[in-house]
Amino acid sequence: MNELVSQASERLRSQGGRMTSQRRLLLSILDSLGEHPTAEELLLIARKQDPDLNLSTVYRTLRWLEAENLVSTRLFAEGRRQERFDAALPSEHHHFICTRCKNVIEFDTDLLDEIKTQFQDSSGASVDTGSIELYGLCPDCRQRSIVQETGMEVG
Amino acid sequence: MNELVSQASERLRSQGGRMTSQRRLLLSILDSLGEHPTAEELLLIARKQDPDLNLSTVYRTLRWLEAENLVSTRLFAEGRRQERFDAALPSEHHHFICTRCKNVIEFDTDLLDEIKTQFQDSSGASVDTGSIELYGLCPDCRQRSIVQETGMEVG
DNA sequence: ATAATTATTGCAAATGATTTGCAATAAGGG
DNA sequence: CCCTTATTGCAAATCATTTGCAATAATTAT
Secondary structure (H helix, E strand, O other), rough: OOOHHHHHHHHHOOOOOOOOOHHHHHHHHHHHHOOOOOOOHHHHHHHHHOOOOOOHHHHHHHHHHHOOOOOOOEEOOOOEEEEEEEHHHHHHHOEEEEEOOEEEEEEEHHHHHHHHHHHEEEEEEEEEEEEEEEEEEEEEHHHHHHHHHHHOOOO | HHHHHHHHHHHHHHHHOOOOOOHHHHHHHHHHOOOOOOOOOHHHHOOOOOOOOOHHHHHHHHHHHOOOOOOOOEEEOOOOOOOEEEOOOOOOOOEEEEEOOEEEEEOOOHHHHHHHHHHHHHHHEEEEEEEEEEEEHHHHHHHHHHHHOOOOOOO
């Protein structure tokens, strides 16, 4: 049994909730998927195993996970207003979004802490969390765009 | 005539567009407003001067400004999926969002450049833009929450 | 095990934010 | 001042997500 499923089971038990087959399926997909699916994408994947699964169930499960802090929700500026769900556990991590192919690369930095401190000190606010989004061309798209524009390979 | 209005007029001229009273009104509000209004909020403000102004016009104007890079669009994670429009010109700036009162404070940092470089070097991607969002309690709400929980004033 | 209790599901209809088609209106050039 | 056509207002459409409700299925007590 994977991390998310057992975490969730525990919480469900403690609050009189029930571990259903739908939840187990969604959780195991979320846990193993190295991506940030939308609710719809998650549904499509899950339906390969449970064709009757409903989109409302997907949303309800994701919202519950969100409330339990087991997934976080992001609205990358993709022109779309669709939410993406990130099952990565508490560790703070950030996202690079390729403006060409929309792929997301996660990254880490310890500089955010400095930024938090900087802002706290200058403003008097208290900062809990923060996130960074970078936009640009991923290595592949960058390569392609250089080849296209110059006919040359990247070194 | 303010900055945004003249910038926009120029662009309109060069592309055969027309400067209408509706656009002029919206632009002047956006230019002077030190906030990040939603389309609806902007409409409400604008209707004080032009009660017949329509929400579609507001959206169409904002989308055009967005395409011209004269405003940027943000989806702060407020539980709401409503867009907020930021007329601040190109200079990169970031946002702190108070999780209690939802107020937004803008801030600046030169550390983002380091983060960009860090990521570019380690990934091979090329980064154009980036934005940071911090969440926490603004000075006022922080003060109130401390008073409420301890009965004590903040030093 | 079995039945009773009630959390959860699937479906359909509702909601909230934004977009679009279209006929009427109004900028701006001639 | 007229003409062309970009832009507007309105209503209806769309997209993403949420909600009400009767049917179903996990758990709990029997």
